[in-house]
Amino acid sequence: xxxxxxxxxxxxxxxxxxxxxxxxxxxxxxxxxxxxxxxxxxxxxxxxxxxxxxxxxxxxxxxxxxxxxxxxxxxxxxxxxxxxxxxxxxxxxxxxxxxxxxxxxxxxxxxxxxxxxxxxxxxxxxxxxxxxxxxxxxxxxxxxxxxxxxxxxxxxxxxxxxxxxxxxxxxxxxxxxxxxxxxxxxxxxxxxxxxxxxxxxxxxxxxx
Numbered sequence: 001x002x003x004x005x006x007x008x009x010x011x012x013x014x015x016x017x018x019x020x021x022x023x024x025x026x027x028x029x030x031x032x033x034x035x036x037x038x039x040x041x042x043x044x045x046x047x048x049x050x051x052x053x054x055x056x057x058x059x060x061x062x063x064x065x066x067x068x069x070x071x072x073x074x075x076x077x078x079x080x081x082x083x084x085x086x087x088x089x090x091x092x093x094x095x096x097x098x099x100x101x102x103x104x105x106x107x108x109x110x111x112x113x114x115x116x117x118x119x120x121x122x123x124x125x126x127x128x129x130x131x132x133x134x135x136x137x138x139x140x141x142x143x144x145x146x147x148x149x150x151x152x153x154x155x156x157x158x159x160x161x162x163x164x165x166x167x168x169x170x171x172x173x174x175x176x177x178x179x180x181x182x183x184x185x186x187x188x189x190x191x192x193x194x195x196x197x198x199x200x201x202x203x204x205x206x207x208x
Contacts, residue, residue, distance in 0.1 A: 022055055022058050022059045022062070023059075023107065023108060023109075025055055026052065026055050026056075026059075029048055029051055029052050029055060030052075032044075032048050033045060033048045033049070033052070036048060059108065063104065063108075063110070063113045066096070066100040066103075066117070067100070067113075067116060067117070067120070069096060070093055070096050070097045070100065070117065070120045070124075071120065073089060073090075073092055073093030073096060074090070074093045074120070074123060074124055074127065076089055077089035077090045077093060077124075077127065078127060083131050083132070083135075086127075086131060087128065087131060087135045087138050090124055090127055090128050090135075091128075091138060091139070091141065091142065093120075093124050094121060094124045094125070094128070094139070094142070095142060095145065095147075095150050097117050097118075097120045097121040097124060098117075098121060098147070098149050098150040098152075098153040098154070099147050099149050099150055100113075100114075100117040101114050101117035101118050101121060101149060101153070102114070102147075102148070102149030102152075102181055102182055102185075103149070104116075104117060105181035105182075106180050106181045106182065114181070121153065125157065136157065136158070136161065137158075137161060137162075139154045139157055139158055140154075140158060140162065140165075142154040143155060143158070143165070143166065143169060148173065148177065148182050149182055151169060151173065152169075152170070152173050152182050152185045152186050152189070153185070154166075155167075155169040155170050155173075155186075155189065156170065156185060156186070156188075156189035159189055167190065170186045170189050170190050171186070171190065173185075173186040174186035174187045174190060
């Protein structure tokens with residue numbers, strides 16, 4: 001009989017982290033599949049394989065829905081003539097983009113989906129800046145957002161405009177979230193401030 005202790009430890013680690021429920025289900029299914037193989041239970045293996053396929057479809061559908069919702073939010077905002085209303089709608093789209101970005105990076109481990117959300121986020125920032133006389137400062141309303149991905153992106157994007165307010169936020173995230181994409185984003189935003197250094201000691205960084 002196999003020793004499941006390493007796998008159980010991994011599950012406990014994932015439960016404490018920001019991991020998507022579908023990824024935890026996937027881990028459990030792989031554990032079941034291994035047990036079915038050891039029992040030589042072909043019917044169970046086939047059933048688990050079917051469930052794994054459905055699990056993958058669920059994850060893909062969630063990613064597609066998130067990307068579509070961000071795109072729809074941006075499109076709706078750009079069709080709005082009133083600058084204040086457009087700003088409000090852009091902020092909602094930005095919040096969703098930042099959430100999706102780090103959900104993909106840290107919860108799903110999907111760099112491609114995270115980078116796609118980052119591109120959408122960049123488009124929203126450009127749209128905000130294009131509203132005379134520039135509305136990037138409106139992001140400040142999101143600095144206390146409960147989602148840490150939204151906070152780190154907002155703080156990073158406002159570092160030049162309001163350093164005294166956002167640098168402490170970035171430092172706190174860097175210290176508490178080291179090892180995650182959110183922590184890396186905070187460290188990258190802080191560089192080259194005193195006490196911040198990229199892992200390779202260079203003045204550049206790539207997305208997680």
